[in-house]
Amino acid sequence: MNTGPTRGATIETDPITDFETMVRRLKASIIIPVKNDARLLEQTLKALRPQLEQLPNTEVIVVDNGSSDETESVAKAHDDVYFLQELSHDSSPYSARNLGVVNAIGDVLIFLDASCVPSESWLITGLRAMVENDCDLLGGNVVFTYSARPSLGEIVDSIKNIQNERTITRFGFAATANLFVKREVFETLGPFPSAIRSGGDVRWTKLASSQGYLISYCPQAIVHKPARGFSQLVRKERRTSQGSVAIGNDSGRHAPMIRNKLTRCLLPFDPIRAFRKLSEVQPGKAPMLILPVMATLWYLRAVSLISYLRELARQRASTR
Template sequence: MTSTLPFVSVIIPVYNEAENIQKCLNAVTSQTYPKSKYEVLVVDNGSQDGTKEIARQFSTAYDNLEILIEDEQQGSYAARNTGIEQSSGAILAFLDGDCSPHQQWLERGVSTISGTGVDLVGGNVEFTYPNGGTAAERYDSFTNMQMEESISKRNVAKTVNLFVRQDVVEDVGPFPNHLISGGDVHWTKRATDAGYSLTFAHDAIGCHPARPFGELLKKQFRVGKGQIQVWMLDRISLRRVFALALWILVGFLPKPPHYLSQDLRRTGQTVTKAMFVRILVVAWCCRLAENAGRLSYILRSEEQ
């Protein structure tokens, strides 16, 4: 039975993940999938907080875990591409360094991609609340990395928990190295637009800590910059410029409360009225941070 299983390369880009990488690698090296059938490639992208040293402890203890270095270009997509170049698997499993998979994550992700014949599989992301479920953590947990919704509504997925056939990567090409954010959505859209199939695996679960307020604002600022980078990849027309200007103007407005209510219902969360108001405030701050990222990148591009 083991001999028929595909070999898998688990690719984990890391940058200053000392706080999370041990938990991640403990989970990855404790999978129910046979150890002889997968390798773990941790790609360090210039960490300065001891991440590499923690990962090296695992590479010493586990023969199937290797540390790679990507120090020529800063960015998670550059690190993922380095992992792809050094991989040996027929299936590539992408995971973030702050995501800790369930013990059967690899087995179930591979089972879905092999059993259904699809080309890409987005795994489930379960959020944890390190600070007890603050307004920022709750907002993060129902707006970011909503894999099932991204797949069902937009036919795209995130690399926080993604399985891809190697031949798909060979055909579609590498991730866009220069993108600050959104490169995974852009890449999976290219794959599905090319006719490759994508599905959701609810039982291939990775646990991700929801972000506190400060980290969430930094994330949304980065997302805004990445959105403009992706926008610039397509041909610029007067219609697209007008749509972008409108998008930015709307970005200064608060998020309508009924959208937040829908998100809460979709994720099965119930909150008090006071918490709902706090989440509304966080949502507005995040929209402003995202818009600031967009404007920052546009202004920087004009200067260059």
């Protein structure tokens, strides 16, 4: 771990209002798991630096999960960053996040992906929203960014993935790409599922909301994330299917999961919502792109179903 600044001491800030003072005196820990993402990690840490000056009771913990690029040197170049390594469960961001939690001193634990570059007021906005709403968990807004000529994969990624507003308000779960959590929730529920690559945030935040913890959404707590290309999306579907099998294992009910995935294959996405998103990303081209986008969404749903069935069969065969 980097030596970094003195940890544990509360730094008083000039009072503005009672509410503002409460926000600024919060101890918070930003936990960033990373594997082979040095370039975007550097952008994220640079974007955080002025926000840490505004809120000096906040620390940043970067947890490397087995990188072979310049991730370690990038993290250690920032004096205000504490660097850890989680190598016992290589390629498991949830194990990395759990290690960050164990070493964190904050009363608020903030999970941020290395590829999610925060807007200039992200941190203070998220903390204010937590205090104002008196919520236990708060998901922020993940805004996708695109290349100069967005590919079909990038467009589909922004339509399909990390839709925090929808998943929080309708289903009670959020992605750890941009998530604020009170420490007491972790102390009660325990850590994220470890040694898995995908799906741990869905399982954990669903558990939290089912146990009565209040989860809210803040559209102004914005981070910017590059959209994935098509091949990355296919790999993600295969990974998340493993997480879905784990959720089915938890409940002991795989049949509803399979039916849901089959239904989503037959009706992969709301075409009206897809068209609206297309109109935002590619103004004027939505009519031409809607059919390729819907076909891609269908293909990814099929990949998800097939990957789920294969993973379930593999697990059952291994226990015989």
